[in-house]
Amino acid sequence: MTNILVGGVETFRAVDFPGKLAAVLFLQGCPWRCPFCYNTDLQLIGKKTDFVWEKFIDFLIRRQGRLDAVVFSGGEPLVQEGLQEAMYQVKKLGFQIGLHTGGYRPHKLAEVLPLVDWIGLDIKAPFEEKRYAEVTQTNHLKEVLQSLEMILASGKDFECRTTCDPRLLTKTDLQKMAEDLYAKGVRKYFLQKYRPIPSDTQTTDSDCENILSDSQLLEYLQTHFEEFEVRK
């Protein structure tokens, strides 16, 4: 019995692990409180779900040869005590492992990193304690930076990505974040357009586009990063 809580699953996705067809597990529980969250149901840590891990393993056995990978997404996968065991079981079946994380809990990341083939690391705000706390409503910048250093040192394939919510970030913030990430050694960086959550009746589509249309920022990103894209 694996000690892991899964809030949802997509059995066949082509966009969550670059170049791979993957099943995606949305793990229950998240310490972050991003104001742009579409998955608030996944936030409560420890909430029981009716997902049966053993059935998922049976599903994977039937998909061997037809699916490349399993992505552990969230929520925040690093809150799960059974993450390493779950990844180990999936890896043993021959699937690659993707991890989506905000970099919470570096000690947990260190545990699973040897099993992980690709990481999508969310960078939520400029690297300043006050700003990171404002955006995530938690205080984990130190852990994010440790996780980033660990991923860089591991040599694993990874990307950083930022949701560009104009209520929280400015073009100047994005420029600073890009410069800081590049200086640290990040070479794949993706900006994600914010889609206003249902309770946000103020932010317009042009606000969301505008923050992504700074020519100086775009030029910087295009000329510095090996892989860069605005995801809409």
Ligand code: SF4
């Ligand atoms: S990390 Fe994801 S699930 Fe957690 S609050 Fe932020 S957007 Fe929501």
